Amino acid sequence: MGLEILEPNTCIRGCCTSSSIPLHLPPSSYTLLSPIARGAESVVYEAILDGRKVAVKKPVLSTSHDLDKLHQQLQLLCELDHPGLAKLLAAHAKPPNYMFFFEFYESLNLAEKLHVEEWSPSINQVLMIAVQLAKALQYLHNLGIVHRDVKPANVLLDSNLYPHLADFGLAEYKKNLKEVSFQNWKSSGKPTGGFHKKNMVGTLIYMAPEILKKEIQTEKSDVYSFGITVNELLTGVVPYTDLRAEAQAHTVLEMNYTEQQLTAAVVSDGLRPALAGLESGVPASVLSLIQRCWDANPQNRPSFSDIVSELDLLLENRKSVKEEDLLPGKASSLQDDNIMNRVNSVQSYQENINWSAQGEHSSKITFNEADSDMRIWSKSRNDALTYYPVISWGSFATCGRRETMEDTHFLIPHMCNEKDIHVFGIFDGHRGSAAAEFSARALPGFLQNLGSTISPLNALLEAFVRTDAMFRNELDSHRKSKRVIQKDWHPGCTAVAALIVRNRLFVANAGDCRVILCRGGHPYALSRDHVASCLEERERVVNAGGQVKWQVDTWRVGPAALQVTRSIGDDDLKPAVTAEPEITETVLSSEDEFLVMASDGLWDVVSNEEAVNIIRDTVKEPGMCSKRLATEAAERGSKDNITVIVIFLRPVSTAERIY
Ligand SMILES: Nc1ncnc2c1ncn2[C@@H]1O[C@H](COP(=O)(O)OP(=O)(O)OP(=O)(O)O)[C@@H](O)[C@H]1O
Numbered sequence: 001m002g003l004e005i006l007e008p009n010t011c012i013r014g015c016c017t018s019s020s021i022p023l024h025l026p027p028s029s030y031t032l033l034s035p036i037a038r039g040a041e042s043v044v045y046e047a048i049l050d051g052r053k054v055a056v057k058k059p060v061l062s063t064s065h066d067l068d069k070l071h072q073q074l075q076l077l078c079e080l081d082h083p084g085l086a087k088l089l090a091a092h093a094k095p096p097n098y099m100f101f102f103e104f105y106e107s108l109n110l111a112e113k114l115h116v117e118e119w120s121p122s123i124n125q126v127l128m129i130a131v132q133l134a135k136a137l138q139y140l141h142n143l144g145i146v147h148r149d150v151k152p153a154n155v156l157l158d159s160n161l162y163p164h165l166a167d168f169g170l171a172e173y174k175k176n177l178k179e180v181s182f183q184n185w186k187s188s189g190k191p192t193g194g195f196h197k198k199n200m201v202g203t204l205i206y207m208a209p210e211i212l213k214k215e216i217q218t219e220k221s222d223v224y225s226f227g228i229t230v231n232e233l234l235t236g237v238v239p240y241t242d243l244r245a246e247a248q249a250h251t252v253l254e255m256n257y258t259e260q261q262l263t264a265a266v267v268s269d270g271l272r273p274a275l276a277g278l279e280s281g282v283p284a285s286v287l288s289l290i291q292r293c294w295d296a297n298p299q300n301r302p303s304f305s306d307i308v309s310e311l312d313l314l315l316e317n318r319k320s321v322k323e324e325d326l327l328p329g330k331a332s333s334l335q336d337d338n339i340m341n342r343v344n345s346v347q348s349y350q351e352n353i354n355w356s357a358q359g360e361h362s363s364k365i366t367f368n369e370a371d372s373d374m375r376i377w378s379k380s381r382n383d384a385l386t387y388y389p390v391i392s393w394g395s396f397a398t399c400g401r402r403e404t405m406e407d408t409h410f411l412i413p414h415m416c417n418e419k420d421i422h423v424f425g426i427f428d429g430h431r432g433s434a435a436a437e438f439s440a441r442a443l444p445g446f447l448q449n450l451g452s453t454i455s456p457l458n459a460l461l462e463a464f465v466r467t468d469a470m471f472r473n474e475l476d477s478h479r480k481s482k483r484v485i486q487k488d489w490h491p492g493c494t495a496v497a498a499l500i501v502r503n504r505l506f507v508a509n510a511g512d513c514r515v516i517l518c519r520g521g522h523p524y525a526l527s528r529d530h531v532a533s534c535l536e537e538r539e540r541v542v543n544a545g546g547q548v549k550w551q552v553d554t555w556r557v558g559p560a561a562l563q564v565t566r567s568i569g570d571d572d573l574k575p576a577v578t579a580e581p582e583i584t585e586t587v588l589s590s591e592d593e594f595l596v597m598a599s600d601g602l603w604d605v606v607s608n609e610e611a612v613n614i615i616r617d618t619v620k621e622p623g624m625c626s627k628r629l630a631t632e633a634a635e636r637g638s639k640d641n642i643t644v645i646v647i648f649l650r651p652v653s654t655a656e657r658i659y
């Protein structure tokens with residue numbers, strides 16, 4: 001088998017030539033099958049060429065500039081021959097159908113492999129891929145070529161999971177780089193991949209600061225992108241998202257960063273993706289290499305020949321442990337497997353800790369002394385004269401546009417079989433859902449146990465504080481028992497609880513969930529948002545020894561860059577980020593219509609007034625009202641989890657229920 005080269009083997013302009021790659025093909029020699037990818041600048045098809053499966057890239061040509069670019073890319077591709085680069089087999093370089101025929105790489109691109117297939121490579125697999133990529137880039141740089149679009153989506157894997165760098169759409173000779181304006185770059189630097197969820201900024205996240213600053217780029221810009229890519233391989237996390245890294249959730253997440261904000265943070269604040277953790281078994285030398293690769297100053301970044309020799313040396317050392325396992329595509333070395341197995345089992349255990357059950361259990365064991373028959377908050381003598389609300393309740397919770405659900409809630413009407421005592425709560429987790437899951441069980445448990453001994457207000461206060469202490473305690477003991485290995489994992493949650501004891505309503509809040517009361521048709525906030533943008537809270541945090549900094553777009557607390565200033569958990573930020581709630585007490589009367597409790601996913605996009613208005617024209621059924629509010633918030637673009645509880649405080653007429 002072999003493709004015939006028809007002389008003269010040049011493109012129509014005569015600028016591209018090759019002695020080995022055919023540059024025009026008779027239509028009978030190939031068959032286009034289905035498209036496999038559609039970019040802004042090309043469509044890639046599966047195809048058969050001379051009996052063999054290939055990938056055909058058909059550039060979108062809309063301007064003469066596109067044609068110039070195509071010829072430039074073809075000239076470049078004709079020059080290249082390296083096992084780490086996607087191999088050009090043939091081209092059709094004549095109008096009207098310009099096509100590039102590439103070797104077909106069957107195991108997806110690295111971005112899909114990591115984030116769609118959720119592949120987690122062993123450390124040795126990462127190192128193998130890194131060194132092959134580095135060699136391919138070293139080869140390019142030696143030819144004076146800068147790739148300028150190094151990212152996982154442009155790394156194609158073959159059946160052995162051996163990487164091949166593809167997509168030379170932005171590649172340039174270094175000597176021409178000065179003439180390439182940022183404008184050109186930007187127009188083709190579009191986001192890739194359907195899995196690339198909403199607030200991601202595509203290619204931007206792999207771009208070196210000097211490019212973002214629109215300064216002149218050098219081959220060291222590829223080194224930066226390489227560093228980001230290798231870290232993504234190790235963490236499995238799309239840079240600057242919390243896709244799979246609970247540990248960094250609040251840092252960049254709340255975050256719906258705009259492109260400008262992210263750019264500003266990368267350029268001026270030195271923001272980088274969360275570095276892979278040592279505990280995952282990554283050699284420290286690799287972490288240091290990644291950090292040098294993404295150094296803000298291009299001159300401090302190593303060259304690819306430095307990178308290749310460092311990685312080769314490292315692989316050599318690991319190889320001495322067990323020879324044959326280092327072949328590409330094969331399982332990692334024994335030693336590595338042991339580490340990885342341990343890590344994996346520990347990680348899965350960590351994920352498997354049932355925080356809800358732990359919460360339930362914790363609130364029980366500490367209070368076995370409490371008498372379960374004791375009545376909570378028993379009536380005083382003149383209670384007969386007071387107004388009692390007649391309640392109905394409902395809730396709706398959705399993870400919205402987020403990948404994971406970190407909100408939890410509980411509904412406990414008629415607590416301890418008391419017909420006029422009810423309690424409801426919402427917890428909005430961050431850096432994972434552990435704290436929220438734990439608290440949704442522990443907090444009402446504590447409250448019930450405390451009910452027979454102290455006032456409702458003090459019981460709420462105590463329940464918050466104890467839930468927090470108990471959660472941090474549990475987390476600590478899991479850390480000690482090595483069931484939680486990520487030492488830097490500090491999950492937390494905000495919490496709000498509404499306790500109705502006959503005609504008295506207590507709302508306890510720590511964080512940015514909110515409760516409003518509709519009284520006489522008007523909304524009244526019964527809680528205050530505890531966020532660092534609130535001056536009073538900021539001062540409280542600072543006085544308690546915490547650090548508050550303006551970061552990117554708002555005030556944030558501590559290295560974790562938390563926006564909330566009170567929470568359960570977050571043990572890295574205690575005591576400044578306190579779990580002590582602010583509590584309001586309201587005496588209910590016949591004027592009071594309903595309560596709306598919700599996580600910030602609602603309040604970010606729906607005002608108190610709007611919430612009241614929406615309920616006004618919704619069927620008077622609390623579950624429906626909750627759902628309506630959450631749906632409205634989602635439609636308005638809330639990017640967060642949304643939990644809503646609606647509690648009617650007086651009977652609604654049948655007519656109102658229907659209309
Ligand atoms: N040789 C190949 N074998 C298998 N799949 C391929 C091949 N070439 C490209 N693809 C698939 O098509 C996708 C797009 O290819 P490529 O990056 O070259 O095109 P592009 O239009 O420049 O894309 P981008 O949107 O990244 O600019 C790749 O991510 C890969 O999934």
Ligand SMILES: [Mn+2]
Pocket residue numbers: 153154167192
């Ligand atoms: Mn691409």
Ligand SMILES: [Mn+2]
Pocket residue numbers: 039041149167169170
């Ligand atoms: Mn491209």
